[in-house]
Amino acid sequence: MSTMIDLTARLLAYQSGxxxxxxxxxxxxxDPSPTFAIVPIRMVAEQVVYALAYGDPEGEPEVVLTWNPLDRDASFMEPFAATLDRYLSDCVIxxxxxxxxxxxxxxxxxxxxLGHRYRTNRSVGPELQRMGAQCRLLAEETTFAGQQIVAIAGSLLASHVATGQSPSEDLHLGALLAWIDPPAGTVVADAAAQAALAPAAxxxxxxxxxxxxQLRARVARGRLREPSARVEAEAIIREEALREWALLVRARRAFWGLGLTQGTELTKLTAESFKRVAWQIDRNYGNPARPRSLAQRLDELTYAKELTAYADVADDPINRAAALNxxxxxxxxxxxxxxxxxGFNPCTLTLETRQNALRIRPGTQLQLRGSRVFGRITEVREVNAGQATQLTLVVTNGVRNPQLPTPGQRTEWMEPEPADLRYQKRQVYERMAASADPRVFGDTLPLSRPQPIDDDLATIARRLRR
Structure with a gap:
């Protein structure tokens, strides 16, 4: 979203309250059924876990905790590890x-x-190591655009609604929810400011x-017996975990309460997410480090980003209007x-448009939105004294498609769905690895050998457009 559109939306939200x-x-x-929710509570200064609330967000959570995470005893997390493993494994199976x-x-x-700390930690049992591998897998999945496995309530809400507060204030989930569901009889800005006083981090x-x-310090100085201090501390920590759980449940319901439609392209993003997670659920791979694995990871990230950008425009009319502008x-x-x-080639469409912004040139490939009709622009010309533009489009795929448009029909054309070339690229990487190409695997670049060019650059460019 552009800065101007974002500012306008925030002003409208502020005006409407x-x-x-x-x-x-x-x-x-x-959401599939069942769904799994995780609410962690950490010790901020040490970045260790106090508690984990987990389970079905439609029910009551299980809570595991420790009142002193500095003792490095992680066995309290084993019930969570077993439940997470069972949920993920059952889904994949x-x-x-x-x-x-x-x-x-x-x-x-x-x-x-948790993934970084326990995935290869030899001081813990295999259950926690597996939990670490799965947590790392979930965290890695969030780096892929359009992933459908990990739903982060605050980020989802902020990307689907605009509030009357600043983007930094939107980072507080409680303040964000105050704008989505304003309390009756209270100024929404005051309600958001009040909600921001309670931590949501x-x-x-x-x-x-x-x-x-204070309880831990008194026990360490011998001024309080540990059993009584533990009971009070665990009750406090449990209450705080349940407070964050209630915030997550409220945020999830607020998101689904927006009443948004489900676009058809989401199924492709879902399939991509499931393949990535299902393939690694029983493996404990590290981060890619070699040229081949790094290249494949970059291809995966790039394809996910391109597919998400395509889905956003194809499925959402607001995003499509912004792309049209x-x-x-x-x-x-x-x-x-x-x-x-x-029903046969050749098939040529003459399109006429009056839109001002037009980033289309001869050679541009387009897809009719919502169909499998594709074409390539061969000519762009102004008509009616520059008030309109006509484009000649040669249909390259879909001449038998019933959605092939007819004269007089208004149509929307967009960039085609990105081609999935990951398999072909993997074959290239395999051959490069087999040949140990010095341009990739060597320490120094080979000497360049300029190739003779028979044609000038203009001739080459024209040939590439054909």
């Missing part, structure tokens, strides 16, 4: 996509920390944190269709 939607379609496919709900980015940081409230720290979508009427033999 509540958040306004900036999308009509959801970027997240509907059943061929169903898992869904993990987190409240905010701070919760994701804790999950990533996977940590204890200040008073609770001070009390737990930027000239990346063509809104045109079919002026003429030349197809000597119905």
């Amino acid at each position: 509540r958040a306004i939607p900036i999308r009509r379609s959801s970027a997240l496919i509907a 059943a061929g169903e996509m898992p869904r993990i709900w987190l409240a905010h980015a701070a919760a994701l940081e804790v999950i990533a920390l 996977a940590m204890l409230d200040r008073a609770a944190d001070d009390r737990v720290e 930027a000239g990346r979508v063509l809104d045109a009427v079919v002026f003429q269709r030349d197809q000597p033999r119905r």
